[in-house]
Amino acid sequence: MQTPSFYFSRICNALKLAALVCLFLGTSPTWLHAQKSLSNELRAASEQFLATLSSEQKALANLPFDSEWRYDWNYTPRQRKGLPLKQMNEVQRKAAMHLMKAALSNQGVAKAEAIIGLEYVLREVEKRPENDTYRDPENYAFAVFGTPDAQQPWGFSVEGHHLSLHFTVVDNKVEFLPSFFGSNPGIVLPGYVQEGKQVLKEEADIAFRLLGSFDEQQLKKIVLSEKAPNDMLTTNTRKVSLEKREGLSFGEMTSAQQKLFQELLTVYLNKYHVTLKNQELARLRQADMNKIYFAWMGDREPNRGAGRGHYFRVHGPTFLIEYDNTQNGANHVHSVVRDLTNDWGEDLLKAHYEAAHKK
Structure with missing residues (x-):
């Protein structure tokens, strides 16, 4: 039989979790203030940024x-929607980069x-x-969708090769997915400018540490294939979908292992403004962390350009991370974070339009 103190402790922990969820999902005045x-x-x-631009x-x-351009995204070299850096003067570039910096950490x-x-x-x-x-380091384009307004939905994008x-901003709430960070080279090889540079080092290092912590029985579930796919499975689809976790x-x-897993999640979310990071972490906890899965394909050693590729993903009811390093002799990284229900702020937009319809 459990003691009264045991049940009291369980109740307290449940209340703390409920308070955390309320804090980060919008019912707390503190959190509402952070979002606004x-x-x-x-x-x-x-x-x-827009005020610096000519009419053209x-x-x-x-x-x-x-x-429809709001949903058009890609991580390959191509002509981009929006205004590229190469068509901006220094004042305009500074304003554009300030906009990007305001949304990131x-x-x-x-x-x-x-x-x-x-x-x-x-x-x-x-x-x-x-x-x-x-x-082309100047082929990174900025686009603002709609009129930045506290009452009406609007948004913006930053797009270029591997970024x-x-x-999306709706009723003073901000959504930040889909989001792609890539790196080619994954690590700059000897003899080239920026030698040794590895932009997505933390993501790879923690994932390999996590993989190395599993025993053989766990690995039988985790390793789906000895060969990695040649890209992320979801690529740049408008609406993301994977059949099963x-x-x-x-x-x-x-x-x-759970601590390492949460460290991996945090590394991914640390790229964004702290308000957005905390918002997503709270959603994951509310949706039940136990339903989030870790899977691996390909080589299990960090060969750093040795030619053998690897892939991992984090897949929950509402959240997906994919990381693939297979191209260019396994020295070319693609990695994305998606929201399975709320990419492009779809949930916020639905609530906004329903509320407007009832008025």
């Missing part, structure tokens, strides 16, 4: 909120800027001229 503060900051940064530039940079900004900087490395690796437009960021669930892990 961030949305105000993003709105001001967007307005500042604004026609490229400011698109209707209901435009310091870690996220550093990774985004490092990804842009790898275009210089690719020019050298591929022996391209300095003014090459295929590997695709999307933010596979691998080992959070609830089947030891406490030490």
Whole structure:
């Protein structure tokens, strides 16, 4: 028979969890203030950016909120929607980068800027001229969708090779998925500028540490294939879908493994503004961490460009992370974070339009 203190402890823990969920899902005045503060900051940064543009530039940079271009995203070199850095003067570039920085953390900004900087490395690796437009650090485009407004939905994106960021603002709440960070080279090999640079090092290191912590019985569930796919399974689809969750669930892990798993989640979410990070962590806890799975395919050692690729994913009821390093001799990383129900702020938009319809 359990003692009264045991039940009291269980009740207290449940109340703490409920308080945490309330805090981060919008019913707490503190959390409402944090959401509103961030949305105000993003709105001001967007307005500042748009105010620097000519009418011709604004026609490229400011698109209707209901435009299909809002859902058009890719992580390959191509012409981008929006206004690219190459068509901006220094004042405009500073305003554009300020908008991106307002939505990310310091870690996220550093990774985004490092990804842009790898275009210089690719020019050298591929022996391209300095003014090459295929590997182009100036082909990163900014687009604002709709009018930045506290009453109406709006959003913005930052897109270029291996960087695709999307933010939707509805009723002073901000959503930040889908979100893609990639890296080519995954690690800059000896003999090239920025030698040893590894933009997504933390993500890979923690994932390998987590993989190394599992015993053989656990690995039988986790390792789905000895060969990794040649890209993320969901690629750049508008609506993400994977039929079933596979691998080992959070609830089947030891406490030490769960700690590593949560560390991996935190590394991914640390790229974004602290308000967005805490918002997503609270959602994951509310949805039941025990239903989130970790799966692996491919090589189990970090060969760092030795030619054998690897892939992992974190897959929950509402949340998906994919990481693939197989291309270019397993030295080319693609990684994405998706919301299975609320990419592009779909849940927020539905609630907003339903509320407007009832008025």
